[in-house]
Amino acid sequence: LAKTTQPISMDSYEGQEVNITCSHNNIATNDYITWYQQFPSQGPRFIIQGYKTKVTNEVASLFIPADRKSSTLSLPRVSLSDTAVYYCLVQNSSASKIIFGSGTRLSIRP
Amino acid sequence: SAVISQKPSRDICQRGTSLTIQCQVDSQVTMMFWYRQQPGQSLTLIATANQGSEATYESGFVIDKFPISRPNLTFSTLTVSNMSPEDSSIYLCSVESKYNEQFFGPGTRLTVL
Numbered sequence: 669l670a671k672t673t674q675p676i677s678m679d680s681y682e683g684q685e686v687n688i689t690c691s692h693n694n695i696a697t698n699d700y701i702t703w704y705q706q707f708p709s710q711g712p713r714f715i716i717q718g719y720k721t722k723v724t725n726e727v728a729s730l731f732i733p734a735d736r737k738s739s740t741l742s743l744p745r746v747s748l749s750d751t752a753v754y755y756c757l758v759q760n761s762s763a764s765k766i767i768f769g770s771g772t773r774l775s776i777r778p
Numbered sequence: 779s780a781v782i783s784q785k786p787s788r789d790i791c792q793r794g795t796s797l798t799i800q801c802q803v804d805s806q807v808t809m810m811f812w813y814r815q816q817p818g819q820s821l822t823l824i825a826t827a828n829q830g831s832e833a834t835y836e837s838g839f840v841i842d843k844f845p846i847s848r849p850n851l852t853f854s855t856l857t858v859s860n861m862s863p864e865d866s867s868i869y870l871c872s873v874e875s876k877y878n879e880q881f882f883g884p885g886t887r888l889t890v891l
Contacts, residue, residue, distance in 0.1 A: 700878075702878075702879070704880075709884075709885070709887075710884060710885070711782075711870050711872070711882025711883055711884055711885055712821065712880075712882050713882070714879040714880065714881070717878070717879060755820070755821075759878060766811075766823070766880060767823060768813075768820045768821040768822070768823075769820060770820050771820050
């Protein structure tokens with residue numbers, strides 16, 4: 669499984685767009701990228717998943733360049749409730765288990 | 779999506795004892811996963827539990843310390859055996875959907891004195 673690297677922490681303010689970048693230099697052809705969000709005292713929650721280019725859902729967008737060695741989670745117009753830890757993971761399409769990296773602790777201020 | 783419950787939600791145990799954590803899913807799933815999350819840390823995968831077969835443990839985790847049962851497609855247990863304070867952690871189970879996203883239970887917060 670490819671190792672991921674992401675910033676330990678980030679700060680932003682309500683209403684701003686937040687972009688969290690993750691590097692995964694050793695990503696394999698069959699791997700795809702998934703992001704999870706975890707609030708204190710809760711289990712992680714799936715946010716978004718993608719293989720290449722751009723994916724958008726009701727909560728976030730995921731940008732993946734052509735070489736797929738990195739990805740960027742974009743959270744539009746964050747609010748205080750977006751304060752959480754965000755994990756970037758690389759998953760293999762033929763294997764179910766996932767390995768969590770260190771995550772990015774995002775703090776949103778008023 | 780899958781709804782997962784865990785029991786107990788938290789417990790305080792004495793050194794040397796064992797605790798069994800239950801994980802119940804509201805639908806049938808092939809694989810279930812057990813994680814440990816120490817305070818302020820990321821999640822570490824303990825093992826993968828398939829129904830009808832032995833669990834597959836990750837490096838650093840052994841069956842004698844963390845025996846797992848998977849009697850059917852909706853239930854699993856993880857036992858933390860012969861506990862020490864270093865086992866104090868949050869233990870989470872998860873399942874995978876057919877769309878390759880994982881759903882996690884709320885976790886069991888274990889404190890070992």
